[in-house]
Amino acid sequence: MGRNPWFETVAEAQRRAKKRLPSTVYGALVAGSERGRTIDDNTAAFAELGFAPRVVGHHAERDLSTTVLGVPLSFPVLISPTGVQAVDPEGEVAVARAAASRGVVMGLSSFASRAVEEVAEAQPDLFYQLYWSGTRATMVQRMDRAKAAGAKALIVTLDWSFSHGRDWGSPAIPDRLDLKTMLRFAPDVLPHPGWLLRFAKSRRLPDLSVPNLRPPGGEAPTFFGAYGEWMQTTPPTWQDVAWLRAEWGGPFLLKGVTRVDDARRAVDAGVSALSVSNHGGNNLDTTPATIRMLPAIADAVGHQIEVLLDGGVRRGGDVAKALALGARAVLIGRAYLWGLAANGQAGVENVLDILRGGLDSAVLGLGHSSVHELTPDDLVIPPGFRLELGARSGHDSPAARA
Template identity: 80%
Template sequence: MFENPWFETIAEAQRRARKRLPSTVYGALVAGSERGRTIDANTDAFAQLGFVPRLVGHHAQRDLSTTVLGVPTSMPVLVSPTGVQAVHPEGEVAVARAAASRGVVMGLSSFASRSVEDVAAAGPDLFFQMYWSGSREAMTQRMDRARAAGAKALVVTLDWSFSHGRDWGSPSIPEKLDLRTALRFAPDVLPRPGWLWKYARSGRLPDLTTPNMLDAGGRALTFFGAYGEWMQTPPPTWSDIAWLRAEWGGPFLLKGVARVDDARRAVDAGVTALSVSNHGGNNLDTTPAAVRILPAIAAAVGDQVEVLMDGGVRRGGDVAKALALGARAVMIGRAYLWGLAANGQTGVENVLDILRGGLDSAVLGLGHGSVHDLSPADLVVPADFPLALGVTAEETVLRP
């Protein structure tokens, strides 16, 4: 039976991704730490928020555009950096083309399967993401390379503890692909001939190296080699973050903030922006939903730095809710990866169009002409919904 390549919801993109990908590859997309409570909390939290629509006085035209770290974007949605996009042969290059075609910013992971040069050539509005990994010299070289390729901002991710505990079993990811590995994974891959055929036509195997992470000899590390380097690097101090900020010298986004006191320390370290995040449920399980801890952080530092949020965004209405609670923009991860798996570049464009349509509908229904007009007054917020983590006993919890 013919299946329309266009899908109407991100849930349908996920269904198609599950249908088309080998189970181990799909499992890597949906896995979270331990029992996955935080993954569910991220999405469930948006459903707890209600809209307060207006009946008359709607705007015939709505402006969804904004800027993030000085870069214009057609809507307040950024493609979040995610590592090793083996769900499609073109990987990050296809995503960059999709982001460019829809006028949004793409974040490229340092653990990506395609080089920063190739991805920057496919999409000019690029933010490069780094972990605190390796020596200062190695990190400086990565920043210099990203800058030379045209990256417009640096994203430093700290909310990743890489928990080993996954109650339903962590998907097996090979160190490298060779004949022995191919035979071992054949029972999982052969039932998905469409995915295998895409790679066969491309003339390349799923790439598990990280060309933006090089060893001392200039060779690309494997994913686990890059992970091992990160594991062996002593965790950074706030002084280290200030050093990284100075070395980059341009717009700088710190990703992973969940506490008000950390947000204030980030401001002191000189960041341009921060993202309220729990790494999509891949950090410490049972961390509260990002959108619940967004309002207090936005109230505390939103007049000093740009505040973004990521985690659980599946609809354009979710974007509107995050903006109403103080976010300048949101970052998406799993949603666009499902689109990439479902239909390559076109699938990512499909996901971005779904989010844009839902956001536009929300702005229209709430009686606004711009995303910048969204406010807590547009929402029904349960009394116990906002959480302020990392505040003193004397501080008042600010609620929308």
């Protein structure tokens, strides 16, 4: 009798992903910049928060549903855009199908391994993610393509410095999978026949090209080709953000905010929503956990725009804590990638079910009938837990206006 493919926790999904994947592929999922302190704090901070449950007055039925940027969600979790999902041959399409089956939004990276049209067909509730990369004309062409595919909102990620300092992880990633490269990585790949068999059955090699950045009439760049374009693009100003928002013309989410002054400038630039994010620990290491910075940002701008959070969410209880501190919803990244690696589309559905079940248990135990009733009073918050970055530096200063 084979092993039950269902798992009970995200930690078990991670364990199975580590066992199934070649170490280089798994390492790319878990590695962060420099010493990995931000990754550690993203998860540890949730554990520092406690719940204050009620003993009587529980509700037999709980409403977990919400909306983000006008799109209904069965519960307040979105799939965060992550690049080149080579952990499974179906990649982003499998994730999109899982998201559709569980009633959540799929965020698709512009660095994805599958085309936006193909992913949108699997999950029409799609948010497309864009970096400030290339010329303005190039970015308009990419936005127009996403809009034509049916994307309902744009996610703009601006917090990526992608430090070259990787003290403890980030393995070498090949630019292309030619015969020479496959021979070089064979000692790492051959001990993982299950991963190889998946790709063999699908008759697909892990794809390291970036089809969503293919120019009209041209070829898709490799991941590192796309990365090189980003590196050579002059970083944007707040005026550029406002231009992007106007060019898109629809719901617009700015991802990567950690400071109150940046949150206020985002509102000034006309964004519809923001995500408190440190790029999952892949930006500047020792940036604090996002859950520590969420309350100040939600207090500052949450009455004007929707505030989301990503970073470190591993349990449904983590989702409840984020909502209690002011988030409308959370985005998950590594958690669903581990599910994808462990069991394909069913593994992603498994992860979403775990998070939904944990959130429902928290709402029940706290005596609420809806996720919208969660407040800081439901939590035990240690002294000094909340951090308010950029609160004293005026967002109308010359530096902030640039």
